Amino acid sequence: MPSKALPKASLPIFDFSAFRKGDAEEKQSAATQIVDAFKRYGFVYLVNHGISPEQNQALFDWSKKFFYLPEDVRMRPALRQPEIKPNATSYIARGYTPVGFEKLSQAYDDDGLKSLRAVPDGKDMFELGPDKGIAEIREPNRYPPEDALPGFKQFTSEFFWSANELAMEVFRCIAIGLGLDEEYFVNYHQDADNLFRLIRYPAVDRVALAAGKAARTTAHTDHGSITLLFQDDVGGLEVEDPAKPGTYIVAAPIEGSVIVNVGDFLMRWTNDVLKSNLHRVVAPSADRSLSDDGEMTRERYSTAFFIQADRNKVIQCAKELEGDEGAKYPPVTAAEYLLMRRAATFKTY
Numbered sequence: 001m002p003s004k005a006l007p008k009a010s011l012p013i014f015d016f017s018a019f020r021k022g023d024a025e026e027k028q029s030a031a032t033q034i035v036d037a038f039k040r041y042g043f044v045y046l047v048n049h050g051i052s053p054e055q056n057q058a059l060f061d062w063s064k065k066f067f068y069l070p071e072d073v074r075m076r077p078a079l080r081q082p083e084i085k086p087n088a089t090s091y092i093a094r095g096y097t098p099v100g101f102e103k104l105s106q107a108y109d110d111d112g113l114k115s116l117r118a119v120p121d122g123k124d125m126f127e128l129g130p131d132k133g134i135a136e137i138r139e140p141n142r143y144p145p146e147d148a149l150p151g152f153k154q155f156t157s158e159f160f161w162s163a164n165e166l167a168m169e170v171f172r173c174i175a176i177g178l179g180l181d182e183e184y185f186v187n188y189h190q191d192a193d194n195l196f197r198l199i200r201y202p203a204v205d206r207v208a209l210a211a212g213k214a215a216r217t218t219a220h221t222d223h224g225s226i227t228l229l230f231q232d233d234v235g236g237l238e239v240e241d242p243a244k245p246g247t248y249i250v251a252a253p254i255e256g257s258v259i260v261n262v263g264d265f266l267m268r269w270t271n272d273v274l275k276s277n278l279h280r281v282v283a284p285s286a287d288r289s290l291s292d293d294g295e296m297t298r299e300r301y302s303t304a305f306f307i308q309a310d311r312n313k314v315i316q317c318a319k320e321l322e323g324d325e326g327a328k329y330p331p332v333t334a335a336e337y338l339l340m341r342r343a344a345t346f347k348t349y
């Protein structure tokens with residue numbers, strides 16, 4: 001009998017209630033440990049993070065309902081994400097993106113991108129941002145008509161704000177762990193200019209996926225400040241082992257947990273003190289990920305919540321993080337940085 005047990009995860013797992021509900025000493029201790037893990041792996045699991053198991057389950061239920069909408073509804077021009085042009089002035093995505101458009105990678109030269117794109121990432125996505133504030137005015141959300149999916153808009157909006165609240169707690173934790181003012185990072189994330197991405201990886205031929213003839217998400221780092229990642233029970237997420245570059249640690253699903261990882265922008269902002277680490281989604285190792293006949297790897301759902309700093313605030317390394325070498329990078333705004341990173345991510349030719 002194949003084992004249905006979840007593989008043991010080897011990335012650090014923290015009970016976040018120690019930070020959220022602890023006294024000053026407990027907060028400091030939790031923050032120090034979590035920051036140590038971000039320095040080493042760039043990734044942690046949090047449990048007891050404040051988003052209830054019911055909300056978590058509802059997220060996947062709604063996601064599934066969205067992706068099961070008829071194709072003609074998903075592909076309506078009003079819902080479809082506008083094509084990203086090479087000279088785009090915005091890095092913000094809203095709406096539905098069908099399979100084959102986004103290819104995450106670390107390659108930025110044309111040849112590298114072209115050869116990687118020979119095997120597209122097998123996923124489609126629905127992306128949204130805040131429904132109030134300056135970010136909403138600049139880029140309104142693109143939803144299916146309410147009668148096509150009643151309640152979807154309200155749920156995703158509520159989830160957006162719950163996840164944003166959790167992200168702000170994570171920033172407080174990181175700031176305390178780094179010896180900075182508790183509100184240091186929160187002050188740069190006032191607009192909630194975040195990207196909330198529902199992802200579906202359709203069922204795919206097991207052998208093709210394992211052989212690299214089909215892909216889910218190629219190895220990449222995230223661009224923004226931090227990412228909160230919710231995954232279902234299929235598996236396949238892996239994180240590069242910092243002790244053995246080129247090899248990967250399985251980031252197995254853990255029910256009710258959220259994975260938090262550091263993005264490139266925060267790595268740069270912290271003078272490389274915190275690590276933005278490579279990760280990918282590959283063929284899951286466990287048998288529970290296969291269809292009944294064993295030919296296909298089951299479809300997989302995940303939700304990534306990319307936290308991005310206020311667009312036009314200039315960030316630069318805090319004095320406390322300069323170390324002996326001084327600041328490694330010149331000041332930059334989130335808009336300048338993210339625009340540059342996003343341009344390479346979408347098929348533009």
Ligand SMILES: O=C(O)CCC(=O)C(=O)O
Nearest residue numbers: 199217231237281302304
């Ligand atoms: O689907 C996942 O588990 C990871 C997705 C991811 O890394 C991304 O979209 O940046």
Ligand SMILES: [Fe+2]
Nearest residue numbers: 220221222279
């Ligand atoms: Fe990612």
